[in-house]
Amino acid sequence: MTNNTYKLLPDKLIEVVRNLLTDDVFLDSVIQTAFESRSANELVFNVPAEISVTGNSLILIADRKHLTGEPAYQPGDWNRWPDVIPPRLNTEPFIEGKPLECDYWLLRLKTNKFMTGKLTTQKNWIQVPEDQIEAYREFSPYPAIATLNAKENFSDDGWNAYPKFVPKNGTYEVVLCDGRQRACSWKSNVWSFYGDEIVAFKKII
Secondary structure, three states: OOHHHHHHOOHHHHHHHHOOEOOHHHHHHHHHHHHHOOOOOEEEEEEOHHHEOOOOOEEEEEEHHHOOOOOOOOOOOOEEOOOOOOOOOOOOOEEOOEEOOEEEEEEEEOOOOEEEEEEEOOOOEEOOOHHHEEEEEOOOOOOOHHHHHHOOOOOOOOEEEOOOOOOOOEEEEEEEOOOOEEEEEEEOOEEOOOOOOEEEEEEOO
């Protein structure tokens, strides 16, 4: 385990974990496992029976607020997960008059694939295992659709109107007709989702 991990944890919490173990030799691995699997809300210290002072398995759940010196969220940039906790966006507060319970983010997975991420108000990712997420960011701002439709030339890295322009195979940020933003793949002249609702697309950078 790196010294940086210890610097993020208060001494009192490290001591509590140490007191659960039969030997200090196990401390690094227990702390590192908890740190690497941390969620936006908590760290879970799992102590197997064979190294527990009680002879039975123990689980210590600590609020993530115990961590100090964590990196701040960087708007518009890729933020590594779980190093940086996402803020509340509240970009889609209501759909069809119903309060929205999730924020939508652009995710980059550890497989280097991209997808739409749904994050609950409790800061839990749904529809994708958290250990598969490498980084996340907000969807890119987009100009008025009328402005995009007036453009005569295709933009390699910027927004393009659809269906005026057609992308190459790949995954893109898209804008739907009601203003929502998602990640969608284009393959064999078909969108993976929202085909009839997409009005603009942009290469993911």
